[in-house]
Amino acid sequence: MFHVPPGRGADFRRQFTARVSLTGSPYDVSGVWRYAELIMSVPPGAVVSFPEGNTPLLSNERVSSWAGCQRLQLKHEGMNPTGSFKDRGMTVGVTQARRVRASAVACASTGNTSASLAAYAALAGLPALVLVPSGQVAAGKLHQTLAYGARTLAVRGDFDACLALLRDAAQRLGVYLLNSVNPYRIEGQKSIVFEMLQQLDWKAPDWIALPAGNLGNTAAFGKALDEAARLGLIDRLPRLLAVQAAGAAPFYQSFVSGFHERHSTRAETIASAIRIGDPASYDRGVRAIQLTQGVVVSVPDAWILEAQRYIGGAGIGCEPASAASLAGVRASVDSGLIGPDESVVAVLTGHLLKDPFIADTSDVIRGLGQDRNEPIEVDASLGAIEREVAGLARN
Numbered sequence: 001m002f003h004v005p006p007g008r009g010a011d012f013r014r015q016f017t018a019r020v021s022l023t024g025s026p027y028d029v030s031g032v033w034r035y036a037e038l039i040m041s042v043p044p045g046a047v048v049s050f051p052e053g054n055t056p057l058l059s060n061e062r063v064s065s066w067a068g069c070q071r072l073q074l075k076h077e078g079m080n081p082t083g084s085f086k087d088r089g090m091t092v093g094v095t096q097a098r099r100v101r102a103s104a105v106a107c108a109s110t111g112n113t114s115a116s117l118a119a120y121a122a123l124a125g126l127p128a129l130v131l132v133p134s135g136q137v138a139a140g141k142l143h144q145t146l147a148y149g150a151r152t153l154a155v156r157g158d159f160d161a162c163l164a165l166l167r168d169a170a171q172r173l174g175v176y177l178l179n180s181v182n183p184y185r186i187e188g189q190k191s192i193v194f195e196m197l198q199q200l201d202w203k204a205p206d207w208i209a210l211p212a213g214n215l216g217n218t219a220a221f222g223k224a225l226d227e228a229a230r231l232g233l234i235d236r237l238p239r240l241l242a243v244q245a246a247g248a249a250p251f252y253q254s255f256v257s258g259f260h261e262r263h264s265t266r267a268e269t270i271a272s273a274i275r276i277g278d279p280a281s282y283d284r285g286v287r288a289i290q291l292t293q294g295v296v297v298s299v300p301d302a303w304i305l306e307a308q309r310y311i312g313g314a315g316i317g318c319e320p321a322s323a324a325s326l327a328g329v330r331a332s333v334d335s336g337l338i339g340p341d342e343s344v345v346a347v348l349t350g351h352l353l354k355d356p357f358i359a360d361t362s363d364v365i366r367g368l369g370q371d372r373n374e375p376i377e378v379d380a381s382l383g384a385i386e387r388e389v390a391g392l393a394r395n
């Protein structure tokens with residue numbers, strides 16, 4: 001607990017607003033380092049930044065109607081430099097790695113953390129080691145990780161096995177571990193909440209919905225909200241809605257048991273980013289839910305894909321795990337948990353292009369196939385194109 005003098009919140013609000021800029025130091029141009037006083041104190045010259053953050057809050061009538069929630073906004077973290085929210089934690093984590101003169105950095109990943117680690121390590125000139133579950137990483141993420149030059153090991157095992165292995169071995173291997181068990185990652189990810197609150201003119205929404213896998217982000221959101229409330233940046237706490245895929249829902253099972261039991265499971269879901277059966281940040285995740293009177297829900301893959309289709313159809317787009325946020329909002333409006341007049345920000349954690357081939361591999365998608373938008377092959381003739389344009393007008 002820390003004591004903050006009354007009025008400090010207003011000072012910070014003014015300072016953060018004054019900093020928004022297109023040019024200048026990372027403190028001005030990065031949507032993470034803008035909040036440095038609440039994250040990490042470091043001279044701007046020591047910061048490893050692309051920059052990152054500054055992601056939009058979007059709304060769309062059709063998406064809101066599908067969710068049954070008119071006051072819904074989407075915070076699109078897929079607009080970060082490597083296409084996911086991980087960049088916010090990674091800029092802080094890699095900055096710290098350089099400060100402690102780490103000789104190499106490493107992570108286990110379902111794909112986004114590894115893409116982000118590889119990019120920031122390249123920026124900092126540090127070698128990077130990545131462990132991913134073999135055959136289970138979305139194509140865009142694997143391609144990024146390799147292109148940014150990380151030594152990439154495809155481990156015959158799932159994400160939980162990769163992380164357990166690396167946590168055991170990091171010290172022996174002499175690498176600096178940059179999974180979200182690293183507290184600096186969490187500090188950076190807090191900026192999603194700070195930036196969202198600033199975009200809302202420091203008026204907290206009723207709910208913040210986010211996908212939950214390893215629970216680093218859930219932990220970061222809880223910590224950020226706690227600090228924002230203590231500082232007087234906001235005058236009430238939003239409730240967190242942590243959303244898991246039904247086939248990878250150990251946190252949900254624990255929530256249902258009143259957090260009396262810690263569950264783990266063999267995870268299976270098309271949302272490969274959150275295919276995690278034994279979340280490493282479980283304890284901090286529980287604290288975040290309890291602090292915010294939050295709720296954990298689980299949604300079937302078919303709902304995730306339908307939500308993804310609506311987000312795509314709005315021209316926004318996101319990867320499947322991100323669409324879990326929206327699916328969770330809809331499920332919670334349906335169940336009466338979220339009132340139709342309540343305000344909700346749903347976080348889209350990763351970009352659509354992260355997972356471009358999901359359509360080809362999933363039985364669930366094939367089940368929904370009739371609704372999918374497919375290319376229509378035509379002859380190279382004006383007549384063929386005219387026939388399709390006529391069809392377009394009828395739709």
Ligand code: F0G
Binds near residue numbers: 114216
């Ligand atoms: N959404 C996306 C797109 C993710 O990549 C992840 C996690 C999550 C949500 C869940 O966040 O783990 O903090 O609860 N991806 C990690 C990775 C595990 O390795 O990229 P969490």
